[in-house]
Amino acid sequence: MTVYVDYWHFDENYIASWASMSVANPVEIHQATFELALDRRDETKYVLSERAGYEWFSLVYPSHVAKVKETLQAYVNNEKVFSVVNSYCNGLLTFDEWNSRIKADIEWIDRYGNAWISTGPFMLTKLDKDAQVLELTAFRDPTYPFKPGDWYFGIPVPATIKSVKIESPLAGKVVPGSDASIRIDVAGLPPLHVKYILRDAAGNIIAFAEAEKIGDYSFSIELPASLTAEFTPGAKYALQLIAYSDVVAMPDIKKEIFETATTAEIVSLQRAAFEKALEGVSARVGSLEQAVHSASARIGTIESKVAEQTERLTSVEAQLSSLQTMLYVVLALSIIALLLAVLLLLRKPKPT
Incomplete structure (x- = not known):
């Protein structure tokens, strides 16, 4: 059997429980209901x-x-109706059982x-709709295997969404075209999980996923x-959240509505960002100017030292030139002295 329901839930188990089917009334009562309504x-005139122009049918x-009693009486020994109903029961109902049930x-x-x-566990034994009185009588089957308290395991600790906070350039709002982060804090018995659906104002689903876990x-x-x-x-955008635990089947569902920044707010943010960037550029330019001045001062010092060294080199060159001249003079005098000594030796009279 395939069951289709117009229902959605974060946890597929809840969808399955919603789509579960059970027969609330005996099949012959259902048959009488379908015939009459x-x-x-x-x-x-029952629907x-x-x-x-019709009455909402009620049992x-x-x-x-x-009318139900009258219809049931017509079903006694009615093989045609029995055949139809038994097809719903996959042929498991006998004709004798059919008559016994109707009786x-x-x-x-x-x-x-x-x-x-x-x-x-209860039977509807009295109903007076005019006096607004309804009486339920407890049905206690002595063969029932469980007693009160057998299925009590204490008060469960459900998962709870404690807070939802948007972190973006504009507090409490999402700025179109900018990164945004939504922080969700929960309570309950771990391991815990959070799933979400993000919808626009028209109800269209923009995103559907499991939130990133950044802590227990x-x-x-x-x-x-x-x-x-x-x-x-x-x-305005709607953020639907569900927090649930692996150990307690009691989720917490919360819907948060947040707004996006207006065009004026976006322009204001862009202007502020531009001014901040301009301040940074101005600061860098000032720093570069200081560096240039410092470099210029250092260059001036270097030029002064170069000039000083140049003067010293010129002085040394002058001294070297003077020494070279004196050396040439001394050398010339030495040569002249040597020549004179040779001439004197040549003119010396020979012994007789």
């Missing part, structure tokens, strides 16, 4: 939903119950005045700039 509704209204239903109606026959009780939803760039300035 569907097949013969133009005759009975199973609101409709102008407890006296006039409706009388029991009629006895119930005669005894309690209603056709609400079901299962559970802390989660984060990251909205990148590529996503927020599609957001409409000055619009």
